[in-house]
Amino acid sequence: xxxxxxxxxxxxxxxxxxxxxxxxxxxxxxxxxxxxxxxxxxxxxxxxxxxxxxxxxxxxxxxxxxxxxxxxxxxxxxxxxxxxxxxxxxxxxxxxxxxxxxxxxxxxxxxxxxxxxxxxxxxxxxxxxxxxxxxxxxxxxxxxxxxxxxxxxxxxxxxxxxxxxxxxxxxxxxxxxxxxxxxxxxxxxxxxxxxxxxxxxxxxxxxxxxxxxxxxxxxxxxxxxxxxxxxxxxxxxxxxxxxxxxxxxxxxxxxxxxxxxxxxxxxxxxxxxxxxxxxxxxxxxxxxxxxxxxxxxxxxxxxxxxxxxxxxxxxxxxxxxxxxxxxxxxxxxxx
Numbered sequence: 470x471x472x473x474x475x476x477x478x479x480x481x482x483x484x485x486x487x488x489x490x491x492x493x494x495x496x497x498x499x500x501x502x503x504x505x506x507x508x509x510x511x512x513x514x515x516x517x518x519x520x521x522x523x524x525x526x527x528x529x530x531x532x533x534x535x536x537x538x539x540x541x542x543x544x545x546x547x548x549x550x551x552x553x554x555x556x557x558x559x560x561x562x563x564x565x566x567x568x569x570x571x572x573x574x575x576x577x578x579x580x581x582x583x584x585x586x587x588x589x590x591x592x593x594x595x596x597x598x599x600x601x602x603x604x605x606x607x608x609x610x611x612x613x614x615x616x617x618x619x620x621x622x623x624x625x626x627x628x629x630x631x632x633x634x635x636x637x638x639x640x641x642x643x644x645x646x647x648x649x650x651x652x653x654x655x656x657x658x659x660x661x662x663x664x665x666x667x668x669x670x671x672x673x674x675x676x677x678x679x680x681x682x683x684x685x686x687x688x689x690x691x692x693x694x695x696x697x698x699x700x701x702x703x704x705x706x707x708x709x710x711x712x713x714x715x716x717x718x719x720x721x722x723x724x725x726x727x728x729x730x731x732x733x734x735x736x737x738x739x740x741x742x743x744x745x746x747x748x749x750x751x752x753x754x755x756x757x758x759x760x761x762x763x764x765x766x767x768x769x770x771x772x773x774x775x776x777x778x779x780x781x782x783x784x785x786x787x788x789x790x791x792x793x794x795x796x797x798x799x800x801x802x803x804x
Contacts, residue, residue, distance in 0.1 A: 497505035512547075538539070565581070582712035588618070589706040592776035599642050609644035612649045615776060618705050619653060624660075630654040654777060661700050661774075662785055665767030666794035668696035673760030673795055677753045690757055697770045704774045719771050746798070757795060764790040 497638040543565055551558030592614060616632065619625040632652040634756045641646040675688035697720055706716075764787045772779065 471668045511672040564770055582707065583715075586706045586712055586716065587706065589701075589774060589776050592618070593778065596646060596777045600646060600762050603642050605640070605642045605645065608645045609636075612636060612645060615649055615653055618776070622705075624656045625653055628656065643780075646777065650777050650781045651688040652776065657703050658771070658775075658782060658785075661767075661771050662790065664696055664699045664703070665764055665771070665785070666790055668692045668767060669760040669790060669794040674755075674765070676759045677756030685755075685759070689763065693763060693766055696767055697774075700767065700770045701774045704776060705770075706774050707734050716770075716773070720766065757791075760795055761787055761791045762795065794795065 478564075547558060547562045547565060548559055562651045573776055583704075592611065595611050595614075598604070599611055608678065612632070615631055619629065629652070635648060637647060639648055650748065653658065672689045675692070676685045679685055680697060694713065696719050697717050701716055702714070767790070768785050771785065
């Protein structure tokens, strides 16, 4: 039998139909999901989450039990040391006393921080009431309280002087509150917007450049907590550690409840500029969206920490803050 020379051809059923098919007839490649800012959404969920009542009782009782045990152990250690080595024992007792004094000072500082936050809340409510009731006397009392609040702030000296000159010319509550808002809060609003822009830029950079899992969530949460605390300090509600946690939870709870920590068509349009997210990588797109959500959180923090609501002064917009914060960061894209 003679061996056949050359290649062997194997007939495949449907080969002719496959050869006649065109690439245009192939099904389209599904579009990738648009960036959703998942790092900011997860950070918001963590910040707004409240432990259950059983968990709060557990941690409260555990803390009380540990404090009691540590106090008894420290007392027994100090008294026994005084019996054995009086000089050394009294020295250790003095250290314990100094530690208790420092703890008391920290507690007083935290209480003062809560009092400052409550003062800002009271001013905000008084402004709403004076505006709703057209109460001129209430507005004047409120302006006096604002002047006292910012009396030691050098950046408000010029505004307070202008307010003092012109407040007698205002004969209705709305005009007086508008004057106070423009003269006293304008420089503070500018500083707060700068903090929001800086935080938005930082979150966008971390999300775009750090590929580690959960690193973007931790970075976004840390930047937002720092931003909210600085905004509170700018408006006179400087808070301690516990006060900052309360303030952060209040801001994020409001955002989660209203659905503001989500990407809508308006936010995508303001950030994308009609197609930026489709021209960059998905990671950069997530960074831009997370930066925009951080700007939204910052605006909410300004509304919470500001002693007067936005009426005479325009409320900052997310698109404006994102444009100033992220222009040039990802290749000079427009916001």
